[in-house]
Amino acid sequence: MSEPLEDPRPSINHSSESTLRHLAAELSTPLLVHDLAVLRRRVEDLRRVLPWDAVLLYSLKANPLPPVVGALQSAGCGSEVSSLGELAVALGTGGPSGPVLYTGPGKSSAELRAAVTAGAILSCESAVEAARVREAVRLSPADPLRIMVRVQPPSRPAAGLSMADGRQFGFLEEEAIEFCRRPGTGIEVFGFHCYLGSQLPGPDDLLAAFGHVVDVVQRITAESGVRPGVVDVGGGFPWPYAAPGEGPDLTPLMAGLPQVLAPLAAAGAEIWFESGRGLVAAAGRLLTTVRDVKHRAGATVVVVDAGVNVLGGMSGIGRVLRPSTRLRNLSNPDGASVTVDVVGPLCTPLDRLAVNSTVAEPRVGDLLCVENVGAYATTAALSAFLSRPPAVEVVVDGDQVVEAWTLASGHLPVTIPAPARAG
Numbered sequence: 001m002s003e004p005l006e007d008p009r010p011s012i013n014h015s016s017e018s019t020l021r022h023l024a025a026e027l028s029t030p031l032l033v034h035d036l037a038v039l040r041r042r043v044e045d046l047r048r049v050l051p052w053d054a055v056l057l058y059s060l061k062a063n064p065l066p067p068v069v070g071a072l073q074s075a076g077c078g079s080e081v082s083s084l085g086e087l088a089v090a091l092g093t094g095g096p097s098g099p100v101l102y103t104g105p106g107k108s109s110a111e112l113r114a115a116v117t118a119g120a121i122l123s124c125e126s127a128v129e130a131a132r133v134r135e136a137v138r139l140s141p142a143d144p145l146r147i148m149v150r151v152q153p154p155s156r157p158a159a160g161l162s163m164a165d166g167r168q169f170g171f172l173e174e175e176a177i178e179f180c181r182r183p184g185t186g187i188e189v190f191g192f193h194c195y196l197g198s199q200l201p202g203p204d205d206l207l208a209a210f211g212h213v214v215d216v217v218q219r220i221t222a223e224s225g226v227r228p229g230v231v232d233v234g235g236g237f238p239w240p241y242a243a244p245g246e247g248p249d250l251t252p253l254m255a256g257l258p259q260v261l262a263p264l265a266a267a268g269a270e271i272w273f274e275s276g277r278g279l280v281a282a283a284g285r286l287l288t289t290v291r292d293v294k295h296r297a298g299a300t301v302v303v304v305d306a307g308v309n310v311l312g313g314m315s316g317i318g319r320v321l322r323p324s325t326r327l328r329n330l331s332n333p334d335g336a337s338v339t340v341d342v343v344g345p346l347c348t349p350l351d352r353l354a355v356n357s358t359v360a361e362p363r364v365g366d367l368l369c370v371e372n373v374g375a376y377a378t379t380a381a382l383s384a385f386l387s388r389p390p391a392v393e394v395v396v397d398g399d400q401v402v403e404a405w406t407l408a409s410g411h412l413p414v415t416i417p418a419p420a421r422a423g
């Protein structure tokens with residue numbers, strides 16, 4: 001591989017370290033800090049490399065915190081949701097909202113009804129689901145419900161977390177052709193949705209993935225005669241997880257996308273992209289305090305107050321936290337660099353944030369910071385495990401503090417209906 005040229009992009013400015021220290025002192029740790037100024041900057045950076053008339057959807061799975069979603073909608077993003085909870089957030093921000101796409105396998109009748117009633121667009125995952133829509137929603141042949149057909153990628157993309165590994169998504173190509181020919185009374189196919197995977201390494205891989213989607217959609221539309229009104233070609237825009245740095249320079253997309261998307265443009269299709277982490281990861285930082293430092297058989301073990309109950313128990317949806325987190329010591333930045341294992345406070349040896357990680361010598365009481373955790377942090381963590389209180393998530397705009405939120409936790413009683421109880 002050749003050495004990368006100097007990155008032309010100006011670096012992202014976060015709120016100052018004195019603001020972080022002040023927030024940690026006032027609100028205690030573990031604390032997540034999400035910066036709206038960084039979110040707006042990320043939308044600008046991603047929009048800059050996409051066609052000007054394309055729609056960019058924000059995938060709420062990455063971070064459904066209402067002010068985060070509201071800021072992205074105000075910056076012009078639509079929403080991609082996959083549960084009634086995410087739908088409620090997408091509709092409840094009060095801001096201007098682009099299209100809302102409701103996706104995911106196994107949608108219930110109640111979900112389908114609520115999504116259609118709210119004006120969300122269904123990404124239909126199967127013929128069984130289409131039948132459930134017909135049952136759950138009052139459809140009229142005169143005014144059919146317009147849906148998008150989700151297509152399962154027929155082969156793996158180059159790298160990243162592939163959706164082809166999950167066989168539960170969408171229609172196979174042949175199934176989609178069959179369904180598009182006869183979608184049934186009251187349903188009209190007006191678009192296609194295909195998501196190849198997350199963390200595609202760079203612009204070449206992204207272009208290959210989008211090209212792959214274009215090919216699949218072209219074959220389906222040619223065979224079925226459906227005109228593609230909208231094609232959601234997915235995303236997979238990469239960003240580091242729980243480690244410093246930025247995603248790769250995506251400027252080459254500007255030159256590459258028009259050519260890759262030309263067949264869809266020629267067919268008059270509107271193009272949608274989706275991104276979760278690419279929009280929100282950079283905006284979130286975790287502050288955690290050192291509770292204990294132990295020296296063990298050549299290793300230094302640093303015990304902090306944030307574990308896998310706070311930070312991505314599914315590691316950017318790589319399922320289990322890869323213990324590769326990198327921490328920065330805000331209290332002792334000039335301390336000697338030491339190699340440490342960093343563990344959380346949970347009573348399980350699996351609660352590891354970092355293994356063999358270097359950091360300026362952490363002392364008991366020091367404030368540490370983990371960068372790039374605006375995506376897949378608290379809501380992807382094992383928040384109920386060990387019944388600790390969830391972390392507070394504070395929203396700032398540069399150095400201005402806006403508001404603070406927290407996830408609820410703990411068990412609540414549920415009323416069992418009488419006949420069920422009688423057995």
Ligand SMILES: *Cc1c(COP(=O)(O)O)cnc(C)c1O
Nearest residue numbers: 059062195198199274275276277
């Ligand atoms: C998870 C997911 C995304 C977001 O992935 P990121 O890597 O966070 O950008 C987008 N679309 C679909 C369909 C997804 O399942």
